[in-house]
Amino acid sequence: MEPAALAIDVEGLTKRFDDKVVVDRFGLQVPRGQIYGFLGPNGSGKTTTIRMLCGLLTPDGGSGTCLGFDILRESASIKRQVGYMTQRFSLYEDLSIAENLEFVGRVYGMADRRRRVDAALGQLGLEKRRGQLAGTLSGGWKQRLALAACLLHDPKLLLLDEPTAGVDPGARREFWEHLHELAHGGMTVLVSKHYMDEAERCHALAYIAYGKLLASGTAQEVVAGANLSTWAIEGEGLAAAAAQLRAAPGADMVVPFGARIHVSGTDAAALAASVARATAPPGLKATPIEPGLEDVFIHLMRSAPEPVSAARQAPG
Template identity: 65%
Template sequence: MPTSRESKDPGGDVAIDVEGLTKAFGDKVVVRDLSLQVRRGQIYGFLGPNGSGKTTTLRMICGLLTPDGGHGTCLGYDILTQRDAIRRRVGYMTQRFSLYEDLSIRENLEFVARLYGVKAPSEAAREAIERLGLQGRGEQLAGALSGGWKQRLALGACILPRPELLLLDEPTAGVDPKARREFWDEIHKLAAHGMTVLVSTHYMDEAERCHEIAYIAYGELLAKGTIPDVIAASHLRTYTVSGPDLNGLAETLVKTPGIDMVAPFGSSLHVAGRDAETLDNAIADYREDPKLHWSLSTPSLEDVFIDLMSRSKDNFQ
């Protein structure tokens, strides 16, 4: 049996194909038996609570960490034996701004260009500045930029060597909504030109902008697929209820057998269960209350994730 998967076609349709990835730090297993497949040109969302193993998984995929178990390929190269080849073809944007804050925008981009052996680094930096909409600000220190512009600069630096795969680890954390929208517009432009993007995020609106998503909780992959597929696979039946004293109602409903999820949404509650008949029986008496208005609604992606989190066990507790 061959020890590597070098025979896989690097130009194939699949950018990431991993099976059974497992990683432990000490006695804590942070990723357990995770399998994932991402097609080229796809924006794939990676979601889950803090400490769930998302960053560890990204690092195993791009060759920065060696898994304790499992195997797979990234861009057709074996993640165990061809990590150098993978790293040369991947752009990885971390949660923390990793460029030099005491260098100018131009100097940072030229440095990255030289580091990756890009031809004509000064010209490449100038083109990147134009693409980022930073004309006239090339000599501004990176440390003086706002959070949104820092993230845009970091993205520009990541794609300057023209990687085939872009890994984004919570790239818009702490960024204002307008900057987040502009950032995602740029991501979709990159994907439209063939770049594959794997992005971890906490934001539901960002998840909904991905072609497919995967949800990981405390090291285990709990759901994956298109958003309609993930919602359908949850088998949730959801009601929206409005009326007085919703806090008191929520405290009562969450203790009621047959109700699997209660969550506030603005001036209403979402009440859901995985068994439709059991849920309907559980809320029957409350639906008779004339002060409460109940309506059957379509489960949202957030409903699904709240339900998944409620069933997950924190492996660090």
Template identity: 60%
Template sequence: MTAEPAIDVHGLTKSFGGRTVVDDVTLTVQRGEIAGFLGPNGSGKTTTIRLMCGLLSPDAGTGRVLGYDILSQGRRIKLEVGYMTQKFSFYEDLTIEENLRFVAGLYRLKPERQSVADTLADLGLTSRKHQLAGSLSGGWKQRLALAACIMHRPKLLLLDEPTAGVDPLARREFWDEIHRLAGDGLTVLVSTHYMDEAERCHRINYIAYGRLVASGTVPEVIAEAGLVTFTLSGPGTAEAAKRLKGMPGVDQIAPFGTTLHVVGRDGAALEASARQVAQATKTALVKSETSLEDVFIKLMNASPDNA
């Protein structure tokens, strides 16, 4: 018998002031899965997450999270979900340990001291437990926030752009921790703007201006976009970029160091344009792999802004 998905919602819709922020979103996340939730700023990611964890009520739609009905059992969902917001929201004049003791009290964890000690150890915070939260770097604040989210042993972790503003090493360590937790059975839904983080998810879901427009594994999403990519390299790429603008088949032009990526949906027209310009500018032309970023730019450009 197949286990019920951790998240299984259908037709979620939410409006504020006459503007539809979440528009008929249907989303499924399997248990133990790390699901990426991607999209531009203002696309409805945060509102969708809040609808699923019981912090907001939808105007329309139904669904179940961890087996509970999102319309009538929001309180039960909250007790079994860890939700990490974009903004650091702990007491900066309390120590790491004091902040975790406060959270343990909210969840009525017993024995409290042991729960805090175990969480400090799990997240590598024991040696810093007496440090004030306000004095922590972005990476350590992030680790404290994650510790507070998982100390009550939730079954689902909702992370809203958790690595914004932290350095690459802290991001790498954070994701190593997320994969460790998922390996132990925790389900994770994480919103992010970073392409490398999206590629570390088991599946990704792309929302643009309130509508879910792509879902699947990274290779599936890239394949379904139907894009072709060529790379031009050499000293003439700046001139090549000028010439390629508006040519047949050219949808995107993006410089990457000394190379130029040219992307489009009409492969034959794109190749003809790219070859013509490569010859004129004496640049080398090769067919390349389409990147996830190329796909997201296409999805953004194809989606109407609901503002």
């Protein structure tokens, strides 16, 4: 892939806070026009990485470009073309909806500010509530407003930090539809989140834990790269079987999923044997299944403290 087609191209990004390494030699290539999911557990360094990409934090090591601009030296140019939506609502709660948008418009020095603000309000369906204080909006509306504010200056790259946290499923679906429309229009979107259920909605994924990139690629590539086999077990006496499996060889993890448990491991033969032993009592049924992203990610996270080379199996 030629470099110009990459919206984000970074290598070896490292960030330390005091002595703690928060992001460790992080590399990522995101092609233009994609929705790229950025997954990882809480405190894994997602927000720190995003902040480094848009110039809010200075990396302690590494280099790269964002929209073709150097992230170390040209953060001013990056800021003009990037829309960054923070994890926490960061517009002014004591300004009205329209005032917030106006403010963003002024800060970016837009010539046709009024038209853009009106258009954004129209798209949000908030023309009638333009005078309402932003602080009085519900979580879902705040998120929509924040997104509209990020999009006001027509960014080429959208960085969204956990945009759907605390938003109901209906609004979330709408939100994703909107993102896909934008990506279709050529915008690149990097979305961080820790809900796995949304991972499939992205074109490609990157998984980060403890500051290290553990896997990246499409959902299928990530799953295939983990080389994991998984069994689903259901029936009577699940708790006992789960306890037995936790100690059994080959079963690297046992995760309850409602009325079922998922047992996964990288050693397929040992796992099959252990599962057969554990499901010997009547009433239990084991079926081999395709491992889900969640299984893969939990597996990756558990093996993360191991050397990066061992965990980083997925094609980049």
